[in-house]
Amino acid sequence: MREVVPVLREVGTEQEQAAETLGAGPFQTFRRITFPAIRWAVAYGVVLTTARAIGEFGAVSAVSGNIEGKTQTLPLYVKAQFDGFDTSGAYATSVLLALIAIAVVVGLRALHPREESA
Amino acid sequence: MSGITAIDVTKRFNGFTALHDVSVTIPEGSLTALLGPSGSGKSTLLRVIAGLEEPDAGQVLIGSEDVTERPARARGVGMVFQHYAAFKHMTVYDNVAFGLTIRKRPRAEIGRRVHELLELVQLEGLAKRYPAQLSGGQRQRMALARALAVEPSVLLLDEPFGALDARVRKELRAWLRRLHDEVHVTTIIVTHDQEEAMEVAGQIVVLNDGRIEQVGSPRELYDSPANEFVMTFVGPVNRLGETFVRPHDVELRLEPDEGSVEAMVERVVHLGFEARVELVRDDGQHLLAQLTQEEAEQLELERGQIVYVRSSRETVFSEAARHPDQPRSG
Numbered sequence: 001m002r003e004v005v006p007v008l009r010e011v012g013t014e015q016e017q018a019a020e021t022l023g024a025g026p027f028q029t030f031r032r033i034t035f036p037a038i039r040w041a042v043a044y045g046v047v048l049t050t051a052r053a054i055g056e057f058g059a060v061s062a063v064s065g066n067i068e069g070k071t072q073t074l075p076l077y078v079k080a081q082f083d084g085f086d087t088s089g090a091y092a093t094s095v096l097l098a099l100i101a102i103a104v105v106v107g108l109r110a111l112h113p114r115e116e117s118a
Numbered sequence: 119m120s121g122i123t124a125i126d127v128t129k130r131f132n133g134f135t136a137l138h139d140v141s142v143t144i145p146e147g148s149l150t151a152l153l154g155p156s157g158s159g160k161s162t163l164l165r166v167i168a169g170l171e172e173p174d175a176g177q178v179l180i181g182s183e184d185v186t187e188r189p190a191r192a193r194g195v196g197m198v199f200q201h202y203a204a205f206k207h208m209t210v211y212d213n214v215a216f217g218l219t220i221r222k223r224p225r226a227e228i229g230r231r232v233h234e235l236l237e238l239v240q241l242e243g244l245a246k247r248y249p250a251q252l253s254g255g256q257r258q259r260m261a262l263a264r265a266l267a268v269e270p271s272v273l274l275l276d277e278p279f280g281a282l283d284a285r286v287r288k289e290l291r292a293w294l295r296r297l298h299d300e301v302h303v304t305t306i307i308v309t310h311d312q313e314e315a316m317e318v319a320g321q322i323v324v325l326n327d328g329r330i331e332q333v334g335s336p337r338e339l340y341d342s343p344a345n346e347f348v349m350t351f352v353g354p355v356n357r358l359g360e361t362f363v364r365p366h367d368v369e370l371r372l373e374p375d376e377g378s379v380e381a382m383v384e385r386v387v388h389l390g391f392e393a394r395v396e397l398v399r400d401d402g403q404h405l406l407a408q409l410t411q412e413e414a415e416q417l418e419l420e421r422g423q424i425v426y427v428r429s430s431r432e433t434v435f436s437e438a439a440r441h442p443d444q445p446r447s448g
Contacts, residue, residue, distance in 0.1 A: 014203035021197040022217035
């Protein structure tokens with residue numbers, strides 16, 4: 001939400017109105033005009049939310065009790081393995097977390113819309 | 119192609135009345151300007167015709183059909199906005215093709231039509247560019263091609279040249295005029311620039327405070343304005359008590375003659391062909407005179423010089439026309 005709303009404001013409603021006069025219905029207007037205009041912000045929001053979900057530690061641990069296989073996030077798993085003296089398991093999971101982070105960055109770059117690089 | 123009729127259209131926004139019972143007829147195939155200062159309701163009227171605003175009362179007819187209840191997408195209008203409203207994530211080609219793609223026309227037909235239109239608006243060769251790579255004038259021509267692609271029965275332009283610089287604006291005006299001669303679609307252009315309206319349009323509708331002040335050709339508005347508002351809005355004017363005089367109707371003499379008044383030259387501005395002379399009459403009233411450069415040279419006008427002025431043509435309005443803010447019929 002925080003990513004999308006300012007972009008929607010900035011884009012304004014003129015493009016939608018133009019699409020409407022050209023014969024587009026509300027759904028077509030959203031799919032062809034509104035959504036492409038905000039897709040960068042939407043993708044950004046999704047990625048940030050996902051990253052937050054994957055990386056959450058304290059809240060999950062405190063609220064949902066860190067049940068293995070149910071409410072355990074990767075950082076919690078790393079802690080569990082580390083506490084159980086499974087250092088290699090902890091390291092492997094950490095590397096996986098790092099790889100996810102890199103994939104997210106690469107993915108975001110690829111999503112970069114053409115008109116902004118123009 | 120169709121004419122447009124608005125009947126007793128009223129539109130209110132949160133207690134502010136943008137249009138009061140406006141009725142106007144736009145003849146088929148004409149190029150009509152809606153002219154007025156900001157807040158006069160001209161854009162609102164255009165948007166009501168387009169179907170982007172719903173009137174609180176009144177009807178809109180396109181051709182002989184009542185379209186008041188019809189959504190914008192089913193009205194067959196082409197609209198061009200002041201800030202282009204270009205689809206930024208699409209190429210020029212896709213922008214122009216949008217209306218046809220929505221209508222699911224065959225690809226070959228779309229290709230042919232888009233190239234025809236790009237040629238018409240002189241953007242051939244730029245089909246693969248994105249709007250961000252175009253200049254303002256090019257973007258607006260693209261928007262015009264996009265609006266024309268669906269073969270609208272009416273073309274509505276909302277201050278289309280407002281965001282462009284003066285030189286491009288002048289070029290596009292002349293170009294729009296030529297384009298209209300070619301495609302002949304009923305066109306309405308909204309503008310606050312009286313020069314633009316006079317240059318482009320065959321008919322001008324002057325709006326003020328949500329009411330129509332006068333409808334007529336540029337010539338009619340200039341030569342026989344219906345009231346004080348139109349007189350002062352469509353061109354420069356000198357006001358001497360209840361009398362109005364256009365600056366080019368002010369005559370200057372070196373010798374006094376019958377009916378002339380003494381005045382002192384305050385400033386002479388040379389603008390190529392024309393010269394503007396600012397004067398103060400002996401009764402203290404300021405006056406602007408427009409002469410040709412030649413006339414100004416013959417008089418050898420200088421600052422501080424005393425001349426004698428008279429007007430070749432004066433306009434006095436009746437009591438009703440002098441106070442256009444008072445309620446009145448029509």
